[in-house]
Amino acid sequence: MFVSATYRLVMSCPDRIGIVSAVAGFLAEQGGWIVEASQHADAEQGWFFMRYEIRADSLSFDVDEFRQRFAPIGTRFDADWRITDTAAPKRVVLLVSRLDHCLADLLHRWRSREMQFDIPCVISNHEDLRDFVEWHGIPYHHVPVPKDDKQAAFDEVSRLVDEYRADAVVLARYMQILPPELCVKYAGRVINIHHSFLPSFVGAKPYHKAFERGVKLVGATCHYVTEELDAGPIIEQDVVRVRHDDTAEDLVRLGRDVEKSVLARGLRYHLEDRVLVLGNKTVVFD
Incomplete structure (x- = not known):
């Protein structure tokens, strides 16, 4: 199945319980269709990394509003995060x-x-x-x-x-x-x-x-x-x-x-x- 455009959510933060649940739950609530998901926990550094790719047409808002809606989760987990739009090379x-x-x-x-x-x-x-x-x-x-x-x-x-x-x-x-x-x-x-x-x-x-x-x-x-x-x-x-x-x-x-x-x-x-x-x-x- 061809997907014309996606949004990429990339995030890293101190590792703790509930990160994946919070992010995946948020995306599900927004109707976000995840087409690729990657994550890694660095046990030595106590740091967590994730990258999700979401179909842009599965969301009812643009990338700027996506960032606004996601910001509270980034703050909650003291995360370094970004959302990019593949439609903009x-x-x-x-x-x-x-x-x-x-x-x-x-x-x-x-x-x-x-x-x-x-x-x-x-x-x-x-x-x-x-x-x-x-x-x-x-x-x-x-x-x-x-x-x-x-x-x-x-x-x-x-x-x-x-x-x-x-x-x-x-x-x-x-x-x-x-x-x-x-x-x-x-x-x-x-x-x-x-x-x-x-x-x-x-x-x-x-x-x-x-x-x-x-x-x-x-x-x-x-x-x-x-x-x-x-x-x-x-x-x-x-x-x-x-x-x-x-x-x-x-x-x-x-x-x-x-x-x-x-x-x-x-x-x-x-x-x-x-x-x-x-x-x-x-x-x-x-």
């Missing part, structure tokens, strides 16, 4: 440098409607990918990041992100480190793909470090950006096996395939409201 601003494999993959998924999101613009510190991006009909903003005036550049990046009303920002192999103030301003909204299976080989040239170490697996990590470099909550990871006769360049080639798929999966989980953060860990209802 999230707006994702992409940041890139010169490497295009992650960008190309996301543009393909966007253009084919494999993933439901809008790309209001692409921002880059180089001009190299302008023609490719503009061929897709997407505005391209070149914002150089000179070593002697990075602050002005990132002020402009922030202005553009705000102007385009971005719900999320993806660093699709953007080879610049965001300043702490932007990490704080957009906390939980900036997604990065790091070309390493973190926490191993942080920083620059991780494949070459992995080659020197003689590892048998290389991977990629999709994570939220925080003030600490390459240390934010991890959304998704994957690896590929390395042979003894693979060169450093082979590791780079193998790793780029993993980067594309890991970033796409991580972004999909984020767009579908499947990621809940607690400290430096995530619960991913995949």
Whole structure:
């Protein structure tokens, strides 16, 4: 059965008896038809997570009234919660440098409607990918990041992100480190793909470090950006096996395939409201 639009209710709170009963009972009283339900209790932290997807046409009110009616339950359980409408695709601003494999993959998924999101613009510190991006009909903003005036550049990046009303920002192999103030301003909204299976080989040239170490697996990590470099909550990871006769360049080639798929999966989980953060860990209802 095809359902054209749903509302997603995502909530986390201190664990206690009666949470599921209260939320499910509330939805039943409103006539809400639940099409997907996920929940997890973290016994160590004493924290509870849930994600419900509800048919929009089963409710007699819109998403704003849904939020108003649900608010007392959120207050009752001292919860962090949100309700989103799948009829309104999230707006994702992409940041890139010169490497295009992650960008190309996301543009393909966007253009084919494999993933439901809008790309209001692409921002880059180089001009190299302008023609490719503009061929897709997407505005391209070149914002150089000179070593002697990075602050002005990132002020402009922030202005553009705000102007385009971005719900999320993806660093699709953007080879610049965001300043702490932007990490704080957009906390939980900036997604990065790091070309390493973190926490191993942080920083620059991780494949070459992995080659020197003689590892048998290389991977990629999709994570939220925080003030600490390459240390934010991890959304998704994957690896590929390395042979003894693979060169450093082979590791780079193998790793780029993993980067594309890991970033796409991580972004999909984020767009579908499947990621809940607690400290430096995530619960991913995949």
